[in-house]
Amino acid sequence: MNEDTLTRKLRRRWPLIGDDCAVIPARAVDLLFTSDLSIEGVHFARQSSPQEIGYRAAARGLSDVAAMGGVPHYCLVSFALAPWTDQRWIDGFYSGLEKLLRKTKTALAGGDISHAREFLCDVVIWGSVEKGKALLRSGARPGNDIYVSGPLGGWRHKRAIVPRLDLGRKLLGKATSCMDISDGLALDLHRLALASGVEAHLDSVPVLKGATRKQALHDGEDYQLLYTVPPRERVPGIRIGSVVEGQPGRVTLEGKPLPVIGYDHFRQHRS
Amino acid sequence: MNEDTLTRKLRRRWPLIGDDCAVIPARAVDLLFTSDLSIEGVHFARQSSPQEIGYRAAARGLSDVAAMGGVPHYCLVSFALAPWTDQRWIDGFYSGLEKLLRKTKTALAGGDISHAREFLCDVVIWGSVEKGKALLRSGARPGNDIYVSGPLGGWRHKRAIVPRLDLGRKLLGKATSCMDISDGLALDLHRLALASGVEAHLDSVPVLKGATRKQALHDGEDYQLLYTVPPRERVPGIRIGSVVEGQPGRVTLEGKPLPVIGYDHFRQHRS
Numbered sequence: 001m002n003e004d005t006l007t008r009k010l011r012r013r014w015p016l017i018g019d020d021c022a023v024i025p026a027r028a029v030d031l032l033f034t035s036d037l038s039i040e041g042v043h044f045a046r047q048s049s050p051q052e053i054g055y056r057a058a059a060r061g062l063s064d065v066a067a068m069g070g071v072p073h074y075c076l077v078s079f080a081l082a083p084w085t086d087q088r089w090i091d092g093f094y095s096g097l098e099k100l101l102r103k104t105k106t107a108l109a110g111g112d113i114s115h116a117r118e119f120l121c122d123v124v125i126w127g128s129v130e131k132g133k134a135l136l137r138s139g140a141r142p143g144n145d146i147y148v149s150g151p152l153g154g155w156r157h158k159r160a161i162v163p164r165l166d167l168g169r170k171l172l173g174k175a176t177s178c179m180d181i182s183d184g185l186a187l188d189l190h191r192l193a194l195a196s197g198v199e200a201h202l203d204s205v206p207v208l209k210g211a212t213r214k215q216a217l218h219d220g221e222d223y224q225l226l227y228t229v230p231p232r233e234r235v236p237g238i239r240i241g242s243v244v245e246g247q248p249g250r251v252t253l254e255g256k257p258l259p260v261i262g263y264d265h266f267r268q269h270r271s
Numbered sequence: 272m273n274e275d276t277l278t279r280k281l282r283r284r285w286p287l288i289g290d291d292c293a294v295i296p297a298r299a300v301d302l303l304f305t306s307d308l309s310i311e312g313v314h315f316a317r318q319s320s321p322q323e324i325g326y327r328a329a330a331r332g333l334s335d336v337a338a339m340g341g342v343p344h345y346c347l348v349s350f351a352l353a354p355w356t357d358q359r360w361i362d363g364f365y366s367g368l369e370k371l372l373r374k375t376k377t378a379l380a381g382g383d384i385s386h387a388r389e390f391l392c393d394v395v396i397w398g399s400v401e402k403g404k405a406l407l408r409s410g411a412r413p414g415n416d417i418y419v420s421g422p423l424g425g426w427r428h429k430r431a432i433v434p435r436l437d438l439g440r441k442l443l444g445k446a447t448s449c450m451d452i453s454d455g456l457a458l459d460l461h462r463l464a465l466a467s468g469v470e471a472h473l474d475s476v477p478v479l480k481g482a483t484r485k486q487a488l489h490d491g492e493d494y495q496l497l498y499t500v501p502p503r504e505r506v507p508g509i510r511i512g513s514v515v516e517g518q519p520g521r522v523t524l525e526g527k528p529l530p531v532i533g534y535d536h537f538r539q540h541r542s
Binding site for chain 2: 117
Protein backbone atom coordinates (compact mmCIF):
# COMPACT_ATOMS: atom_id res chain seq x y z
CA MET A 1 0.00 0.00 0.00
CA ASN A 2 1.08 3.58 -0.60
CA GLU A 3 -0.71 6.92 -0.42
CA ASP A 4 -2.01 6.68 -3.97
CA THR A 5 -3.45 3.18 -3.68
CA LEU A 6 -5.27 4.17 -0.48
CA THR A 7 -6.60 7.33 -2.13
CA ARG A 8 -7.77 5.36 -5.17
CA LYS A 9 -9.49 2.81 -2.97
CA LEU A 10 -11.30 5.51 -0.99
CA ARG A 11 -12.26 7.37 -4.16
CA ARG A 12 -14.19 4.36 -5.44
CA ARG A 13 -16.50 4.76 -2.45
CA TRP A 14 -16.31 8.57 -2.07
CA PRO A 15 -16.06 10.26 -5.48
CA LEU A 16 -15.30 13.74 -4.07
CA ILE A 17 -11.82 12.59 -3.01
CA GLY A 18 -8.77 13.06 -5.19
CA ASP A 19 -7.82 16.61 -6.14
CA ASP A 20 -5.81 19.19 -4.17
CA CYS A 21 -9.10 20.31 -2.62
CA ALA A 22 -12.52 18.71 -2.37
CA VAL A 23 -14.84 20.59 -4.75
CA ILE A 24 -18.37 20.86 -3.43
CA PRO A 25 -21.10 22.55 -5.48
CA ALA A 26 -23.02 25.26 -3.64
CA ARG A 27 -25.61 27.70 -5.00
CA ALA A 28 -23.55 30.46 -6.53
CA VAL A 29 -20.00 29.04 -6.37
CA ASP A 30 -18.09 25.80 -5.94
CA LEU A 31 -16.66 25.42 -2.44
CA LEU A 32 -13.09 24.19 -1.90
CA PHE A 33 -11.86 22.30 1.17
CA THR A 34 -8.42 21.11 2.05
CA SER A 35 -6.79 19.73 5.18
CA ASP A 36 -3.01 19.53 5.74
CA LEU A 37 -1.10 18.03 8.63
CA SER A 38 2.21 19.54 9.77
CA ILE A 39 4.17 17.23 12.07
CA GLU A 40 7.44 17.72 13.95
CA GLY A 41 10.20 15.63 12.42
CA VAL A 42 8.24 15.19 9.17
CA HIS A 43 7.32 18.66 7.93
CA PHE A 44 9.59 20.72 10.17
CA ALA A 45 12.36 20.41 12.73
CA ARG A 46 11.85 21.47 16.34
CA GLN A 47 14.70 23.93 15.87
CA SER A 48 12.77 25.99 13.30
CA SER A 49 11.23 29.18 14.58
CA PRO A 50 7.60 28.83 15.69
CA GLN A 51 6.68 31.74 13.37
CA GLU A 52 8.08 29.83 10.41
CA ILE A 53 6.29 26.62 11.42
CA GLY A 54 2.95 28.44 11.79
CA TYR A 55 3.41 30.30 8.51
CA ARG A 56 4.30 27.10 6.66
CA ALA A 57 1.37 25.16 8.14
CA ALA A 58 -1.06 27.73 6.73
CA ALA A 59 0.84 28.02 3.43
CA ARG A 60 0.35 24.35 2.61
CA GLY A 61 -3.46 24.58 2.55
CA LEU A 62 -3.46 27.97 0.84
CA SER A 63 -1.26 26.46 -1.87
CA ASP A 64 -3.91 23.78 -2.46
CA VAL A 65 -6.57 26.48 -2.90
CA ALA A 66 -4.21 28.31 -5.31
CA ALA A 67 -3.80 25.08 -7.30
CA MET A 68 -7.58 24.95 -7.84
CA GLY A 69 -7.73 28.58 -9.00
CA GLY A 70 -9.68 29.50 -5.87
CA VAL A 71 -9.89 32.25 -3.27
CA PRO A 72 -9.44 31.30 0.42
CA HIS A 73 -11.99 32.45 3.01
CA TYR A 74 -11.78 30.57 6.32
CA CYS A 75 -9.35 28.47 8.28
CA LEU A 76 -9.58 25.93 11.15
CA VAL A 77 -6.40 25.17 13.10
CA SER A 78 -6.16 22.10 15.34
CA PHE A 79 -2.91 21.49 17.16
CA ALA A 80 -1.34 19.14 19.69
CA LEU A 81 1.02 20.63 22.26
CA ALA A 82 4.29 18.78 22.77
CA PRO A 83 6.02 18.59 26.17
CA TRP A 84 8.52 21.22 24.97
CA THR A 85 6.05 23.82 23.62
CA ASP A 86 5.46 26.68 26.06
CA GLN A 87 3.12 29.67 25.85
CA ARG A 88 5.70 31.84 24.08
CA TRP A 89 6.22 29.16 21.44
CA ILE A 90 2.46 28.85 20.82
CA ASP A 91 2.18 32.64 20.55
CA GLY A 92 4.98 32.59 17.96
CA PHE A 93 3.28 29.78 16.05
CA TYR A 94 0.03 31.74 15.87
CA SER A 95 1.79 34.96 14.92
CA GLY A 96 3.41 33.28 11.87
CA LEU A 97 0.16 31.59 10.92
CA GLU A 98 -1.96 34.72 11.37
CA LYS A 99 0.49 36.83 9.37
CA LEU A 100 -0.20 34.73 6.28
CA LEU A 101 -3.94 34.47 7.00
CA ARG A 102 -4.23 38.27 7.13
CA LYS A 103 -2.16 38.66 3.96
CA THR A 104 -4.47 36.27 2.11
CA LYS A 105 -7.70 37.63 3.72
CA THR A 106 -8.46 34.29 5.36
CA ALA A 107 -10.32 34.31 8.71
CA LEU A 108 -9.42 31.95 11.55
CA ALA A 109 -12.74 30.36 12.52
CA GLY A 110 -11.98 27.57 15.00
CA GLY A 111 -10.07 24.39 15.71
CA ASP A 112 -9.13 21.98 18.47
CA ILE A 113 -6.41 21.71 21.13
CA SER A 114 -4.80 18.45 22.24
CA HIS A 115 -1.35 17.12 23.16
CA ALA A 116 1.05 14.54 21.77
CA ARG A 117 4.69 13.47 21.98
CA GLU A 118 5.58 15.76 19.07
CA PHE A 119 4.09 19.11 18.09
CA LEU A 120 1.65 18.77 15.22
CA CYS A 121 -1.19 20.67 13.68
CA ASP A 122 -3.84 20.25 11.05
CA VAL A 123 -4.84 23.32 9.05
CA VAL A 124 -8.10 23.31 7.13
CA ILE A 125 -8.69 25.96 4.50
CA TRP A 126 -12.09 26.64 3.03
CA GLY A 127 -12.26 28.65 -0.18
CA SER A 128 -14.38 29.04 -3.28
CA VAL A 129 -14.07 29.24 -7.04
CA GLU A 130 -16.41 30.21 -9.88
CA LYS A 131 -18.93 27.44 -10.58
CA GLY A 132 -17.54 24.66 -12.79
CA LYS A 133 -14.22 26.49 -13.22
CA ALA A 134 -11.98 24.77 -10.61
CA LEU A 135 -8.60 23.69 -12.04
CA LEU A 136 -8.54 19.90 -11.68
CA ARG A 137 -5.78 17.36 -12.16
CA SER A 138 -7.82 15.53 -14.75
CA GLY A 139 -8.07 18.08 -17.57
CA ALA A 140 -4.68 17.73 -19.34
CA ARG A 141 -5.09 16.95 -23.07
CA PRO A 142 -2.65 15.70 -25.73
CA GLY A 143 -0.97 18.68 -27.37
CA ASN A 144 -1.01 20.80 -24.19
CA ASP A 145 2.20 22.36 -22.93
CA ILE A 146 3.34 21.58 -19.36
CA TYR A 147 4.41 24.46 -17.10
CA VAL A 148 5.76 25.03 -13.59
CA SER A 149 5.49 28.36 -11.80
CA GLY A 150 9.18 28.49 -10.79
CA PRO A 151 12.43 26.56 -10.36
CA LEU A 152 12.27 23.46 -8.14
CA GLY A 153 14.27 21.73 -5.40
CA GLY A 154 13.74 24.32 -2.69
CA TRP A 155 12.70 22.07 0.15
CA ARG A 156 16.12 21.41 1.65
CA HIS A 157 16.90 25.08 1.29
CA LYS A 158 13.97 26.01 3.51
CA ARG A 159 12.60 28.63 1.17
CA ALA A 160 9.48 30.30 2.47
CA ILE A 161 6.42 28.92 0.69
CA VAL A 162 4.52 31.59 -1.17
CA PRO A 163 1.07 30.22 -2.00
CA ARG A 164 0.59 31.12 -5.67
CA LEU A 165 -2.95 32.42 -5.23
CA ASP A 166 -2.63 35.23 -7.80
CA LEU A 167 -1.22 32.87 -10.39
CA GLY A 168 -4.01 30.34 -9.74
CA ARG A 169 -6.59 33.05 -10.46
CA LYS A 170 -4.78 34.02 -13.68
CA LEU A 171 -4.85 30.39 -14.87
CA LEU A 172 -8.65 30.11 -14.53
CA GLY A 173 -10.15 29.53 -17.97
CA LYS A 174 -6.67 29.10 -19.46
CA ALA A 175 -5.00 26.06 -17.86
CA THR A 176 -6.59 22.69 -18.63
CA SER A 177 -5.23 21.12 -15.42
CA CYS A 178 -3.30 22.23 -12.35
CA MET A 179 -1.91 20.99 -9.03
CA ASP A 180 0.71 22.11 -6.55
CA ILE A 181 3.98 20.21 -6.22
CA SER A 182 4.04 18.83 -2.70
CA ASP A 183 5.65 15.40 -3.23
CA GLY A 184 8.17 16.16 -5.99
CA LEU A 185 7.72 16.96 -9.70
CA ALA A 186 8.13 13.36 -10.88
CA LEU A 187 5.50 11.84 -8.59
CA ASP A 188 3.06 14.75 -8.84
CA LEU A 189 3.30 14.94 -12.66
CA HIS A 190 2.68 11.18 -12.73
CA ARG A 191 -0.47 11.76 -10.65
CA LEU A 192 -1.67 14.54 -12.95
CA ALA A 193 -1.00 12.46 -16.07
CA LEU A 194 -2.77 9.45 -14.56
CA ALA A 195 -5.81 11.51 -13.53
CA SER A 196 -5.96 12.97 -17.06
CA GLY A 197 -5.36 9.63 -18.83
CA VAL A 198 -2.33 10.99 -20.71
CA GLU A 199 1.47 10.66 -20.90
CA ALA A 200 3.81 13.56 -20.02
CA HIS A 201 7.09 14.35 -21.80
CA LEU A 202 9.50 16.60 -19.95
CA ASP A 203 12.08 18.49 -22.01
CA SER A 204 13.81 20.16 -19.08
CA VAL A 205 13.66 20.67 -15.32
CA PRO A 206 14.21 24.16 -13.93
CA VAL A 207 16.46 23.73 -10.88
CA LEU A 208 16.63 26.25 -8.06
CA LYS A 209 20.11 27.75 -7.52
CA GLY A 210 21.95 25.53 -5.02
CA ALA A 211 19.72 22.49 -5.55
CA THR A 212 20.48 19.39 -7.60
CA ARG A 213 18.42 18.09 -10.51
CA LYS A 214 17.53 15.03 -8.42
CA GLN A 215 16.15 17.29 -5.68
CA ALA A 216 14.18 19.27 -8.28
CA LEU A 217 12.66 16.02 -9.57
CA HIS A 218 12.02 14.06 -6.39
CA ASP A 219 11.99 16.26 -3.29
CA GLY A 220 8.67 17.21 -1.83
CA GLU A 221 7.36 20.51 -0.49
CA ASP A 222 8.12 22.82 -3.41
CA TYR A 223 4.60 24.25 -3.58
CA GLN A 224 5.12 25.63 -7.04
CA LEU A 225 2.15 25.11 -9.37
CA LEU A 226 2.29 22.48 -12.11
CA TYR A 227 -0.18 23.07 -14.96
CA THR A 228 -1.03 22.28 -18.55
CA VAL A 229 -2.09 24.79 -21.17
CA PRO A 230 -3.27 24.61 -24.81
CA PRO A 231 -0.37 25.57 -27.12
CA ARG A 232 -1.54 29.02 -28.18
CA GLU A 233 -2.54 30.18 -24.66
CA ARG A 234 -0.14 32.68 -23.04
CA VAL A 235 0.43 32.14 -19.31
CA PRO A 236 3.14 33.05 -16.77
CA GLY A 237 5.66 30.36 -15.77
CA ILE A 238 8.29 28.08 -17.27
CA ARG A 239 7.41 25.62 -20.05
CA ILE A 240 8.93 22.22 -19.21
CA GLY A 241 7.35 19.76 -21.63
CA SER A 242 4.25 18.55 -23.41
CA VAL A 243 1.31 16.20 -23.03
CA VAL A 244 0.95 13.26 -25.42
CA GLU A 245 -1.61 10.49 -25.81
CA GLY A 246 0.69 7.57 -24.87
CA GLN A 247 0.32 5.56 -21.69
CA PRO A 248 -1.75 7.08 -18.86
CA GLY A 249 0.52 8.24 -16.02
CA ARG A 250 3.82 7.62 -17.82
CA VAL A 251 6.37 10.43 -17.49
CA THR A 252 9.54 10.75 -19.58
CA LEU A 253 12.47 13.15 -19.24
CA GLU A 254 14.47 13.85 -22.40
CA GLY A 255 12.98 10.72 -23.92
CA LYS A 256 13.77 8.35 -21.03
CA PRO A 257 11.12 7.00 -18.62
CA LEU A 258 11.23 8.78 -15.26
CA PRO A 259 10.84 6.51 -12.22
CA VAL A 260 7.73 7.35 -10.22
CA ILE A 261 9.32 8.07 -6.88
CA GLY A 262 8.84 10.93 -4.49
CA TYR A 263 7.80 11.50 -0.94
CA ASP A 264 5.44 8.80 0.37
CA HIS A 265 4.46 8.62 4.03
CA PHE A 266 3.79 4.90 3.83
CA ARG A 267 7.35 4.32 2.66
CA GLN A 268 8.73 6.10 5.74
CA HIS A 269 7.61 3.25 7.97
CA ARG A 270 8.63 0.45 5.69
CA SER A 271 12.43 0.61 5.75
CA MET B 272 -2.16 29.37 30.14
CA ASN B 273 -4.88 26.80 29.62
CA GLU B 274 -7.17 25.94 26.71
CA ASP B 275 -9.75 28.54 27.69
CA THR B 276 -7.32 31.45 28.05
CA LEU B 277 -5.81 30.65 24.64
CA THR B 278 -9.28 30.43 23.08
CA ARG B 279 -10.30 33.74 24.67
CA LYS B 280 -7.14 35.42 23.41
CA LEU B 281 -7.70 34.15 19.87
CA ARG B 282 -11.37 35.12 19.95
CA ARG B 283 -10.47 38.77 20.54
CA ARG B 284 -8.78 38.75 17.14
CA TRP B 285 -11.04 36.23 15.38
CA PRO B 286 -14.66 36.57 16.55
CA LEU B 287 -15.87 33.38 14.81
CA ILE B 288 -13.98 31.23 17.33
CA GLY B 289 -15.61 29.90 20.46
CA ASP B 290 -18.59 27.58 20.08
CA ASP B 291 -18.67 23.83 19.37
CA CYS B 292 -18.61 24.69 15.68
CA ALA B 293 -17.69 27.83 13.77
CA VAL B 294 -20.94 29.34 12.44
CA ILE B 295 -20.50 30.98 9.04
CA PRO B 296 -23.42 32.73 7.35
CA ALA B 297 -24.09 31.60 3.77
CA ARG B 298 -26.98 32.52 1.48
CA ALA B 299 -29.75 30.20 2.55
CA VAL B 300 -28.33 28.57 5.70
CA ASP B 301 -25.63 28.99 8.33
CA LEU B 302 -22.67 26.68 7.74
CA LEU B 303 -21.10 24.77 10.64
CA PHE B 304 -17.45 23.68 10.82
CA THR B 305 -15.67 21.67 13.44
CA SER B 306 -12.27 19.99 13.64
CA ASP B 307 -11.36 17.30 16.21
CA LEU B 308 -8.03 15.61 16.80
CA SER B 309 -7.88 11.98 17.98
CA ILE B 310 -4.45 10.99 19.28
CA GLU B 311 -3.06 7.66 20.50
CA GLY B 312 -2.51 7.73 24.25
CA VAL B 313 -4.80 10.77 24.67
CA HIS B 314 -8.13 9.90 23.07
CA PHE B 315 -7.64 6.16 22.67
CA ALA B 316 -5.27 3.32 23.52
CA ARG B 317 -3.39 1.42 20.84
CA GLN B 318 -5.11 -1.74 22.06
CA SER B 319 -8.58 -0.50 21.03
CA SER B 320 -9.93 -1.94 17.81
CA PRO B 321 -9.25 0.22 14.74
CA GLN B 322 -12.98 0.18 13.95
CA GLU B 323 -13.74 1.68 17.34
CA ILE B 324 -11.03 4.33 16.96
CA GLY B 325 -12.31 5.34 13.51
CA TYR B 326 -15.92 5.41 14.69
CA ARG B 327 -15.04 7.51 17.69
CA ALA B 328 -12.92 9.97 15.67
CA ALA B 329 -15.94 10.73 13.46
CA ALA B 330 -18.37 10.75 16.41
CA ARG B 331 -16.55 13.62 18.12
CA GLY B 332 -17.13 16.07 15.26
CA LEU B 333 -20.66 14.83 14.60
CA SER B 334 -21.43 15.45 18.27
CA ASP B 335 -20.32 19.08 17.83
CA VAL B 336 -22.71 19.46 14.91
CA ALA B 337 -25.48 17.89 17.04
CA ALA B 338 -24.75 20.40 19.80
CA MET B 339 -25.42 23.28 17.39
CA GLY B 340 -28.72 21.74 16.22
CA GLY B 341 -27.25 21.12 12.79
CA VAL B 342 -27.20 18.49 10.06
CA PRO B 343 -23.81 17.08 8.93
CA HIS B 344 -22.92 16.96 5.22
CA TYR B 345 -19.21 16.45 4.52
CA CYS B 346 -16.13 15.17 6.25
CA LEU B 347 -12.35 15.53 5.76
CA VAL B 348 -10.08 12.97 7.43
CA SER B 349 -6.36 13.61 7.84
CA PHE B 350 -4.28 10.98 9.56
CA ALA B 351 -0.69 10.17 10.49
CA LEU B 352 0.43 6.56 10.25
CA ALA B 353 2.38 5.20 13.20
CA PRO B 354 5.17 2.64 12.83
CA TRP B 355 2.78 -0.04 14.12
CA THR B 356 -0.21 0.67 11.80
CA ASP B 357 -0.41 -1.68 8.83
CA GLN B 358 -2.79 -1.79 5.90
CA ARG B 359 -5.28 -4.00 7.72
CA TRP B 360 -5.39 -1.59 10.65
CA ILE B 361 -6.00 1.40 8.35
CA ASP B 362 -8.77 -0.54 6.57
CA GLY B 363 -10.36 -1.22 9.99
CA PHE B 364 -10.04 2.42 10.97
CA TYR B 365 -11.81 3.53 7.80
CA SER B 366 -14.51 0.88 8.13
CA GLY B 367 -15.44 2.15 11.62
CA LEU B 368 -15.35 5.75 10.49
CA GLU B 369 -17.32 5.14 7.30
CA LYS B 370 -19.96 3.15 9.17
CA LEU B 371 -20.90 6.23 11.18
CA LEU B 372 -20.56 8.57 8.18
CA ARG B 373 -23.06 6.48 6.19
CA LYS B 374 -25.42 6.26 9.16
CA THR B 375 -25.41 10.05 9.49
CA LYS B 376 -25.47 10.71 5.69
CA THR B 377 -22.10 12.46 5.79
CA ALA B 378 -19.84 12.20 2.70
CA LEU B 379 -16.08 11.70 2.98
CA ALA B 380 -14.63 14.45 0.76
CA GLY B 381 -10.87 14.46 1.30
CA GLY B 382 -8.00 14.72 3.76
CA ASP B 383 -4.28 14.27 4.11
CA ILE B 384 -1.87 11.42 4.89
CA SER B 385 1.30 11.75 6.96
CA HIS B 386 3.22 9.80 9.62
CA ALA B 387 4.16 10.34 13.24
CA ARG B 388 5.40 8.42 16.29
CA GLU B 389 1.82 7.78 17.39
CA PHE B 390 -1.30 7.25 15.30
CA LEU B 391 -3.41 10.38 15.12
CA CYS B 392 -6.11 11.85 12.97
CA ASP B 393 -8.03 15.06 12.57
CA VAL B 394 -11.65 14.82 11.48
CA VAL B 395 -13.37 17.89 10.08
CA ILE B 396 -17.14 17.90 9.79
CA TRP B 397 -19.01 20.44 7.76
CA GLY B 398 -22.74 20.82 8.37
CA SER B 399 -25.50 23.40 8.23
CA VAL B 400 -28.36 24.74 10.29
CA GLU B 401 -31.32 27.03 9.59
CA LYS B 402 -30.24 30.67 9.33
CA GLY B 403 -29.87 32.35 12.73
CA LYS B 404 -31.06 29.24 14.56
CA ALA B 405 -27.77 27.57 15.64
CA LEU B 406 -27.77 26.56 19.32
CA LEU B 407 -24.95 28.59 20.90
CA ARG B 408 -23.30 28.44 24.32
CA SER B 409 -24.20 32.06 24.96
CA GLY B 410 -27.99 31.99 25.09
CA ALA B 411 -28.73 30.68 28.62
CA ARG B 412 -30.99 33.08 30.57
CA PRO B 413 -31.86 33.35 34.29
CA GLY B 414 -34.91 31.21 35.01
CA ASN B 415 -33.99 28.58 32.39
CA ASP B 416 -33.78 24.92 33.40
CA ILE B 417 -30.54 23.02 32.77
CA TYR B 418 -30.69 19.59 31.09
CA VAL B 419 -28.38 16.79 30.05
CA SER B 420 -29.32 14.21 27.43
CA GLY B 421 -28.30 11.21 29.55
CA PRO B 422 -26.35 9.95 32.59
CA LEU B 423 -22.65 10.89 32.72
CA GLY B 424 -19.29 9.35 33.58
CA GLY B 425 -19.09 6.95 30.65
CA TRP B 426 -15.60 7.71 29.44
CA ARG B 427 -13.70 5.14 31.47
CA HIS B 428 -16.35 2.61 30.58
CA LYS B 429 -15.64 3.06 26.87
CA ARG B 430 -19.25 3.45 25.89
CA ALA B 431 -19.73 4.01 22.18
CA ILE B 432 -20.43 7.67 21.48
CA VAL B 433 -23.77 8.22 19.84
CA PRO B 434 -23.82 11.72 18.35
CA ARG B 435 -27.15 13.17 19.48
CA LEU B 436 -28.05 14.58 16.07
CA ASP B 437 -31.80 13.85 16.34
CA LEU B 438 -31.97 15.46 19.77
CA GLY B 439 -30.08 18.55 18.52
CA ARG B 440 -32.67 19.00 15.78
CA LYS B 441 -35.51 18.64 18.32
CA LEU B 442 -33.97 21.35 20.50
CA LEU B 443 -33.91 23.93 17.67
CA GLY B 444 -36.17 26.82 18.59
CA LYS B 445 -36.65 25.38 22.09
CA ALA B 446 -33.26 25.34 23.87
CA THR B 447 -31.72 28.74 24.63
CA SER B 448 -28.18 27.30 24.68
CA CYS B 449 -26.49 23.99 24.03
CA MET B 450 -23.07 22.30 23.91
CA ASP B 451 -21.73 18.77 24.05
CA ILE B 452 -19.88 17.54 27.13
CA SER B 453 -16.36 16.75 26.01
CA ASP B 454 -14.29 17.91 29.01
CA GLY B 455 -16.58 17.00 31.92
CA LEU B 456 -19.89 18.48 33.12
CA ALA B 457 -18.29 20.86 35.66
CA LEU B 458 -15.87 22.50 33.24
CA ASP B 459 -18.25 22.54 30.28
CA LEU B 460 -21.15 23.98 32.31
CA HIS B 461 -18.74 26.64 33.59
CA ARG B 462 -17.92 27.50 29.95
CA LEU B 463 -21.58 27.67 29.00
CA ALA B 464 -22.42 29.84 32.02
CA LEU B 465 -19.47 32.14 31.32
CA ALA B 466 -20.41 32.51 27.63
CA SER B 467 -23.99 33.32 28.68
CA GLY B 468 -22.99 35.68 31.52
CA VAL B 469 -24.98 33.68 34.08
CA GLU B 470 -24.53 31.39 37.11
CA ALA B 471 -25.58 27.73 37.07
CA HIS B 472 -27.11 25.85 40.02
CA LEU B 473 -27.01 22.06 39.82
CA ASP B 474 -29.54 20.13 41.90
CA SER B 475 -28.32 16.68 40.91
CA VAL B 476 -25.92 14.82 38.66
CA PRO B 477 -27.18 11.75 36.77
CA VAL B 478 -24.45 9.14 37.08
CA LEU B 479 -24.04 6.29 34.62
CA LYS B 480 -24.28 2.82 36.19
CA GLY B 481 -20.80 1.75 37.30
CA ALA B 482 -19.36 5.29 37.29
CA THR B 483 -18.71 7.52 40.30
CA ARG B 484 -20.18 10.96 40.86
CA LYS B 485 -16.68 12.43 40.52
CA GLN B 486 -16.33 10.81 37.10
CA ALA B 487 -19.75 12.13 36.09
CA LEU B 488 -18.68 15.65 37.09
CA HIS B 489 -15.10 15.83 35.89
CA ASP B 490 -14.31 13.15 33.30
CA GLY B 491 -14.20 14.18 29.68
CA GLU B 492 -15.57 12.52 26.57
CA ASP B 493 -19.18 11.95 27.57
CA TYR B 494 -20.61 13.55 24.43
CA GLN B 495 -24.02 13.95 25.96
CA LEU B 496 -25.68 17.29 25.20
CA LEU B 497 -25.92 19.97 27.90
CA TYR B 498 -28.64 22.55 27.27
CA THR B 499 -30.85 25.20 28.83
CA VAL B 500 -34.55 25.60 28.26
CA PRO B 501 -37.23 28.11 29.36
CA PRO B 502 -39.30 26.62 32.23
CA ARG B 503 -42.49 25.86 30.34
CA GLU B 504 -40.76 24.30 27.29
CA ARG B 505 -41.04 20.49 27.08
CA VAL B 506 -37.87 18.76 25.85
CA PRO B 507 -36.35 15.25 26.11
CA GLY B 508 -33.58 14.69 28.65
CA ILE B 509 -32.87 14.92 32.39
CA ARG B 510 -33.35 18.20 34.26
CA ILE B 511 -30.30 18.80 36.49
CA GLY B 512 -30.58 22.41 37.68
CA SER B 513 -31.37 26.00 36.85
CA VAL B 514 -29.82 29.19 35.57
CA VAL B 515 -29.65 32.24 37.87
CA GLU B 516 -28.32 35.77 37.43
CA GLY B 517 -25.45 35.50 39.95
CA GLN B 518 -21.80 35.52 38.98
CA PRO B 519 -20.94 34.75 35.33
CA GLY B 520 -19.40 31.29 35.00
CA ARG B 521 -19.99 30.22 38.62
CA VAL B 522 -21.38 26.71 39.06
CA THR B 523 -22.82 25.31 42.30
CA LEU B 524 -23.89 21.78 43.19
CA GLU B 525 -26.49 21.43 45.94
CA GLY B 526 -25.64 24.96 47.04
CA LYS B 527 -21.85 24.52 47.22
CA PRO B 528 -19.45 26.04 44.66
CA LEU B 529 -18.15 23.43 42.22
CA PRO B 530 -14.44 23.67 41.40
CA VAL B 531 -13.84 24.37 37.73
CA ILE B 532 -11.71 21.39 36.86
CA GLY B 533 -11.89 18.97 34.01
CA TYR B 534 -9.78 17.75 31.17
CA ASP B 535 -7.25 20.35 29.98
CA HIS B 536 -4.53 19.46 27.47
CA PHE B 537 -2.25 22.21 28.74
CA ARG B 538 -2.35 20.67 32.21
CA GLN B 539 -1.16 17.32 30.86
CA HIS B 540 2.29 18.73 30.16
CA ARG B 541 2.59 20.72 33.33
CA SER B 542 2.94 18.05 35.99
